[in-house]
Amino acid sequence: MFSYLTKRLHLLCLGLLWSTSSANADVQIIYLTPDSKLETEAKQAIVDSDVNLLLVELSKQHFPFKNKLTVRYGGNEGPLYDPQEHTMLMPYSFYNEALQYFKQNQYEEKFGRSAQLGAIDTILHTLLHEAGHAYIEDQSIPILGKEEDAVDNFAAVIMLEYVEDGDNAAISAADMFAFESQDRPEYYQADEYIGEHSFDLQRYFSTLCLIFGSDPQKHNELLNEIDKDLLEERKENCISQYQTISHNWHIYLKNKDNTYF
Numbered sequence: 001m002f003s004y005l006t007k008r009l010h011l012l013c014l015g016l017l018w019s020t021s022s023a024n025a026d027v028q029i030i031y032l033t034p035d036s037k038l039e040t041e042a043k044q045a046i047v048d049s050d051v052n053l054l055l056v057e058l059s060k061q062h063f064p065f066k067n068k069l070t071v072r073y074g075g076n077e078g079p080l081y082d083p084q085e086h087t088m089l090m091p092y093s094f095y096n097e098a099l100q101y102f103k104q105n106q107y108e109e110k111f112g113r114s115a116q117l118g119a120i121d122t123i124l125h126t127l128l129h130e131a132g133h134a135y136i137e138d139q140s141i142p143i144l145g146k147e148e149d150a151v152d153n154f155a156a157v158i159m160l161e162y163v164e165d166g167d168n169a170a171i172s173a174a175d176m177f178a179f180e181s182q183d184r185p186e187y188y189q190a191d192e193y194i195g196e197h198s199f200d201l202q203r204y205f206s207t208l209c210l211i212f213g214s215d216p217q218k219h220n221e222l223l224n225e226i227d228k229d230l231l232e233e234r235k236e237n238c239i240s241q242y243q244t245i246s247h248n249w250h251i252y253l254k255n256k257d258n259t260y261f
């Protein structure tokens with residue numbers, strides 16, 4: 001079974017496994033038929049990982065939806081959240097792309113975390129990112145700034161506070177942004193500066209900043225690639241950034257007392 005699940009969560013999930021497909025569930029998972037052998041393998045890896053059980057349980061505990069959210073795997077569109085249908089679209093190819101990035105970058109050899117786990121970490125972060133969009137829509141949460149950044153923060157806070165080994169999973173998800181950034185040209189086109197997402201490398205550092213800020217002792221080395229002259233200032237900033245973002249998301253999350261601090 002998947003390593004993210006805490007023992008407590010694991011037991012809960014076993015009990016809830018079938019009730020999650022009941023009419024009252026907050027989140028329903030649909031798998032479209034895979035189109036190829038690669039997609040079949042991706043589907044199997046996703047099913048085996050229990051990442052969807054984790055999403056369903058996290059939603060029940062911390063971000064329950066008024067209207068049932070559908071997560072649909074397969075097809076070519078996404079990853080995205082469609083507010084009209086209140087549906088998240090997650091193509092199988094996204095898992096395969098992530099897996100390729102982690103393999104090409106010798107993730108296991110360099111960081112001791114398998115490429116397969118890195119790809120599932122990325123799926124989890126992306127599911128939570130899209131669930132963040134869905135929760136904002138479902139709960140009419142006001143967003144003052146870039147929604148894309150807000151839901152990256154949502155994903156990080158949930159992973160750091162409620163998922164066992166969630167800090168390492170969030171590091172993998174951040175690394176995926178760095179891998180994607182390596183494929184980019186050195187300069188962005190002018191129209192990309194007005195895009196809805198922050199640039200991949202910004203998303204990488206923003207995620208690392210929150211991970212560091214959530215536990216500066218444990219993650220003391222995490223920001224060391226930043227210039228020495230700036231490092232201490234950035235570290236201080238990341239600690240307060242994490243506290244502010246976590247506090248503000250907890251205004252809208254349920255069971256807000258159940259945190260690590």
Ligand SMILES: [Zn+2]
Nearest residue numbers: 129133148151
């Ligand atoms: Zn988004």
